[in-house]
Each structure stands twice: as C-alpha cells, then as structure tokens.
Amino acid sequence: MKKLLLCLLGLVSPLSVAATMPDDLLIIQKPIVFDDKRKALTLQYMQERYGMMQDEPTIIPRLVVVHWTVIPTFEQTFAAFNPPELPAARDGIRAGGDLNVSSQFVIDRDGTIYQLMPETTMARHTIGLNYTAIGIENIADGDSLPMTDAQLDANTRLIRYLAAKYPIEYVLGHSEYHRFRDTSWWQETDANYFTEKNDPDIAFMNRLRNQLSDLSLKPLP
Template identity: 35%
Template sequence: MSTLHALTVIDAPLPYVERLETRPLAQVDLVVIHCTELPDLATAREYGERVLYDSGTGNSGHYYIDRDGTVLRYVPEDRSAHHVRGWNPRAIGIELVNTGRYPHWLDSRHQAMAEPYPDAQVDALVALLNRLAGDLPGLRHVAGHEDLDRDRVPASDDPAVLVQRKLDPGPQFPWDRVLAAVPLPRLPL
C-alpha cells in the first residue's frame, strides 16, 4: 500500500485555472470521488481543457489518478473546480481514470460499469485522501459522485426510459477498502 511519503503529485494546471473562483481552504469539507468515464488520461485531459462556460472555464476535477497510480493535480485546492453540481464551493474532486459507461453514458442498454479499479490506483487514492485530510483541517467527509447527483434523465436510446445521470465511481469502487484506510467517513445522506 502507498504511504504518505511515497505519494508524488504532478502539477499539471488546466489552461484556465486562474479563471476558476478562489475559496478559503477552511470551507473545503468534502472530497468527491468520480470516475472519468473516458478511455484514458489523455482523453480526460482534453475534456477538462474544453471551455464550456462564459467564465472561460470548463468541467474538471482537482486531481486525476491514472490506472497505474500516477496522480496529477489540474486545479489547486484553493480554487473551485466544476465537478459536481451544487457542491463545488466546498469540495475537492478526484477523478479516477476508468471507462465507466463510455461511450454510451446515457444509453439504457449500457448502464453497467464493469471495469475494476487497479490496486495501484486505489493505493494512490488512499495516499492522496490521507494527505488531504492532513493538509485541510476542515475536511470531514468523502462521497461518490453518485451520492450527490441523483438526477434521472431520459435515456439517449429511448426518452421514455429514465437513467441515472451519474453513476460514478460505480459498483466496482472498493468503498470498504478505502474507508478503512482513511480518516474520512462517507457523507451521510
């Protein structure tokens, strides 16, 4: 298992990072675990660099962890990244590279998320969560994206069928293993 000392974080700021809203670190009390639902880290980076808002920013997590355990920071903790509706000002977003439902995210026939999370990726996540818990005194909870965004939307293949908009990190995510190794409980909902 990774240790705090073994964790290396590569700073790789997004081009628009200076346009993201600043926030006091004391208000950060939540980490949200996501999966990219994309095939690889390069595609996730391309998606994160897309400008989607009038502010000149886009959707991105703070940290990305590749399947081999490589950890990159796209957005510093003192900036609000756009990763989960309604929770961004108080949350750190961690994206795990995983295909999820890619490329048929909302197709009712493709809602299974079958890719497991490799040990190296989970070990890096645990090390990062422990580091964040030590660095951010207000940090109190961890949640999955699926816990916070429960909206159901019309399926892309059949608008009469509703599917959950966000399912990540999904059924393959080892919640028990992660929660046993970090000082952060899962956010009660």
C-alpha cells in the same frame, strides 16, 4: 526517494516537498489552462449557482468527491478538461453555465496522480457541492475499465494527505452526491439542476472508506 524524484522533476521546491509531502506520495503537476477567461467563468458559476460573490475563485475544502472519467486515457481526459469553456458536446449540462468541467486531481490506471488545479481553486465536477469539494477523477468507466487496486491505493494516500491539510469531513463518490441534496451542504440555486451519476461503484467507495477508517470522517447523510 519519491520526494527526491519530485524535486528532480522540477515540480516543487525541495523545501516545499520536505514540509508537506509524505514519503509515499508523488503528485505530478500538470496544470490545465486557468486564464482570465476561466477565472471569470468560475466566479460567474459561483455567483449564479451558489449565490457566492468573491474576488477570487477559492474554496475551503471540506469534502472529497471521487469520480471516474469514462474517458480511457489521462491524455484524453486532460484535453477534455483543459479548455476554459464547456464544449458544444456537453450541452446537456450547459444549463449550469459555460464553465468547463474539471477536477483538482486525476489518477491514472497505474495509480499515477496528476494535479490539474490548486486544491483551493474551485473546479466544476459535482453539482451543488463544488464550492467546498475537491474532485478526484480516475481513469475508469466501471465496465471495460474497472477501478484498479493501484487507483484504490493512490486515492487512499492522496485523501490522507488532503485530510491532513484541510478540514475534510466527508469522502463520497459522485454516485452518492444526491444524499446531500436535503442538507445544508447543498447550495445549488436551481432545484431542477441535477443529474444522476453512477461513478464510482459503491463497492469501490466502501473499500476506499474502509482504508480511511482511522480518519475522523463522518458517515454520509
């Protein structure tokens, strides 16, 4: 039924749905602006932050990083991610470049999954790891908007889908990304460019990884 709904929405072709989409997964396509400016900024980010020189801003996903937005609605989150250039309000991370933050996916509080970018296009969401990480943002803040059971279920189903398509080795929360700093995964060229994160809470991440325990995921470093 969900496959049929996706087709009726005109989001993907029937053949594409039948070939790649599980029965229990509905992904609503809601692309942010990815024009020549964003492409150039992404390529610049990859070169300056990771020493990667490419003609296209593509990645091979091997990690999934789960986040919360601290923005209360999907609409506001989309509006924040949509401009190609980092707004003045984010000057605290401007040292990392002018590319705006974003993620490939956003999950609303009721479990609705939105795709903002192609899975293999780099998004700026996790210092040091963007070059190989798919980002999943959740509409939550851990306080007045805790992560929901619907989001747990949606993250589980989405990550299973991604792990079936790509060689995903780790699933981590943004709050856990520091554990990769002393490994070969960390490609950030500036050792001083780092920010502390607390999203999502570790209890949620442990519940999520328990739901994915049958996958061949590696324990975090």
